[in-house]
Amino acid sequence: MNGAQLLVKTAKKAGIELCFANVGTTELPIVLALDSESGMRAILGLFEGVCTGAADGYGRMRGKPAMTLLHLGPGLANGIANLHNARRAKTPLVNLIGEHATWHRAADPPLAADIEALAGTVSGWQKTNQSPAALSCDMAEAITASMYGQIATLIVPNNYQWEECTVSEIATPQFSFAPIDRRSIEEAARIMQSSKKAGLIIGGRALRKRGLHAGAHIKAMTQCDVLTTTFPSYIERGTGLLDVKQIPYFPEPAIDMLSRYETVVLAGAKEPVTFFGYSGIPSRLLTDKAQRVEIATDRQDVVEALEYLAGTVGATLDSTIPSNILTEPARPDMPQGDLTAEKVCLTLAAIQPENAIIVDEGLTTSLTYYPLTAGLPPHAFLTVAGGSIGYGMPCAIGAALACPEQPVINLQADGSAMYTIQALWTQAREALDITTLICSNRSYQILKVELAHAGITSIGSNTLSLIELDRPPIDWVKIAEGMGVPAVAVRTAEELAKELRKALADPGPHLIELALAQSSN
């Protein structure tokens, strides 16, 4: 057995079945090993950002890692933007990078680069493998590290992939959460109960059913508000679940929302801060006098911590939650006429089916979507956790592969879509059930909003040329068809409704270009 086969065998034994890859010569032994291990599936992305974004989407949905396989420093660099999102989303992800043969590094060949420095910017764990025989332990260690909700990068020299080795045992990941800190949770409970108004900000795994259930009990017992950050990585949402409020993007409404809390309890979420630094506005959105309490670290099980908190404030988890705490069914009416950002959101909310996975990178177009969705049939909602654009289309790939029985709908801004447009090809190759709604406002609309926010009204030609995408207009239908995805353009809410229903009824990928007025958000 060579090192590559040992690595792949270890991954397979640990339950990894997908490898999102774009490879070169330095990864070929691992590629060949994917074929020598049954049940391993390689998914090609035509750009590494597609691979890493897909691995992010898979990890978010499954809560367990997929692996990537990327070519040297430049291949890793191409994947970093979406690894950045995965890092912020706390997605379990094993990131494999091929490296030149150890004895070849000193020659500084053309493709040599400082892979470790690149990997260090996104990895919670990283290692450069030192021998073929160590590849089993290294891989198991990487998988273990990823399970804490981080990127584990293993750099594997080419010669250690191809060299033969004898190993008696295939290592298995040893993952377990650290015990929760009961005393500090009890202290959090005491503070919540003695506060006039408490906010409970939840994130990560706490946004899944069990965490939401515990959150609902805590809310019922303490009258706290339950919130999440502007860009949650993954949240289960809809009828019968707790309606978790989203903290707004811009600082003024966010500060206004958060100013009411004497106490803020953080469970799987960081203290909220502004997305950018704005002159005269503090970075931290909580008032100085608000008490902050974190009830779980990344090494602890945030769901267990929340359940313990629920018990401590007096809830019985298997008792019925008061009906006013959970959402009731509610769908907006179908809008009519020419599409605006608001009508896009209304139409989607009026139509999306139960169990849909909504991958939202609509940015300014999808601003009004989330509040519409608390009473929809239960569904999953994913956002661009780290703010690095180009996550939506690749993430949809990973989500569709992770949950093939659930339809994926990607609400997608046009400027961001262009970043990883190659993803459409993988959607076509794998015949994934993804409907992409391209919000074509032909601009980086968020920058117009930021300029207006900064009070800048007079915009020169260079600035315009960096913000507007209308010269030439992008023909999304042609681009999608060019990559094998059937596509259609719509101008009205009625057309969108019709085409969205058609796309959802027909398995496989579809793209719908939504022609929005350019002044529309």
Place this chain on the structure above:
Amino acid sequence: MNGAQLLVKTAKKAGIELCFANVGTTELPIVLALDSESGMRAILGLFEGVCTGAADGYGRMRGKPAMTLLHLGPGLANGIANLHNARRAKTPLVNLIGEHATWHRAADPPLAADIEALAGTVSGWQKTNQSPAALSCDMAEAITASMYGQIATLIVPNNYQWEECTVSEIATPQFSFAPIDRRSIEEAARIMQSSKKAGLIIGGRALRKRGLHAGAHIKAMTQCDVLTTTFPSYIERGTGLLDVKQIPYFPEPAIDMLSRYETVVLAGAKEPVTFFGYSGIPSRLLTDKAQRVEIATDRQDVVEALEYLAGTVGATLDSTIPSNILTEPARPDMPQGDLTAEKVCLTLAAIQPENAIIVDEGLTTSLTYYPLTAGLPPHAFLTVAGGSIGYGMPCAIGAALACPEQPVINLQADGSAMYTIQALWTQAREALDITTLICSNRSYQILKVELAHAGITSIGSNTLSLIELDRPPIDWVKIAEGMGVPAVAVRTAEELAKELRKALADPGPHLIELALAQSSN
């Protein structure tokens, strides 16, 4: 004046007129400053790899830097692959990155990342600006550093861009080469003259007319061979110039070629090494007993060094070079019938006009092109210097903007084209005179070649799925049209000839999809 205006004023005064950009909120003051300084032009790329590749192409053609403007760590990461190529090409390039406001960093907002670590992997010089008033000196220093043929990265905190400052003077770059080392060049001359056979490997600025002229004189006096590396950054080539031989990609023929030299003189080129490490093959292509002499460092003027070497071996630079040293006019005949890789190269060589700029990322398709071109009308030839794919289309943008009077022809592999496919949109927006020839063999053919080279003949389904791009086939005509570039597909040499002539006669961008048999290189 604010810091951003000071920075832009310094760039303009130093002769920088183009800014290849994709920006976010943290760069907006610099964007606004581009409008307050007349003669500054912003070029939008719909992905940062387009911006950095275009800046590389511009710098290679002009020998002076353009600047980029990228958004935070993820924006820089997206640009790194083409910065890697620029680094290997020794392109002068000023790379500007916006950073969060200094006081906002501690909040670790979603888009925060270790920009310095990312920049360190590609930059020969880098600095994080420490005050608005320092932005003039910092920018001048960056420009100076870039002029030595390296990437100079300046990271500029958002608040230092918008804060007002008073500066009495706009700094100017202080660039000058270090003196050449005459004694070591004289020693090189002595060794060359006493060797049975010497090779002179030239690169960088030595591949321009003046360097080639000196090289021709040296060849005439010493009977040395003049060579360049497999992937030269920029070479002037054609009738009346010295025919510089390319060292082959694969190690066996390269070792064979280089084994004949007792002495190898390096002028602006590194000692040749294999592209990857292959089992049983040394990294270094020169034999152990070959003497190596470098006659210029990156801080010295390699052309001056070559001219001094020419004088030292007895040449008079303004004397006539013997006619057998320089190439005579020679064009291949037009081939006929279904396109193969060889016929693509022959057709292009049969047609390309004088002063064409050939941006070659044809990889396996263009293997036979270079040897055909020594006798063509003078033209420029650029390659993927660092081996990081996705350089061709962006590089063509920069070359076309640098030399608007010269037609640009991009011989482009399909798999590589997909990496930075967004470049077509910028070509359309700027109405650039670029003809892209997509070599559509629907595979990462180079990997098939590498597998065959490694003796692997039995290929499993995962391996195939990572190498072949035929399911679904990519419709390049639709993708190009979707981004505003007129396009056509051809199957035969005759059709290619007709469409290439048409495209060259019509200003503005065009794309021609060359349908190659998949087994064709």
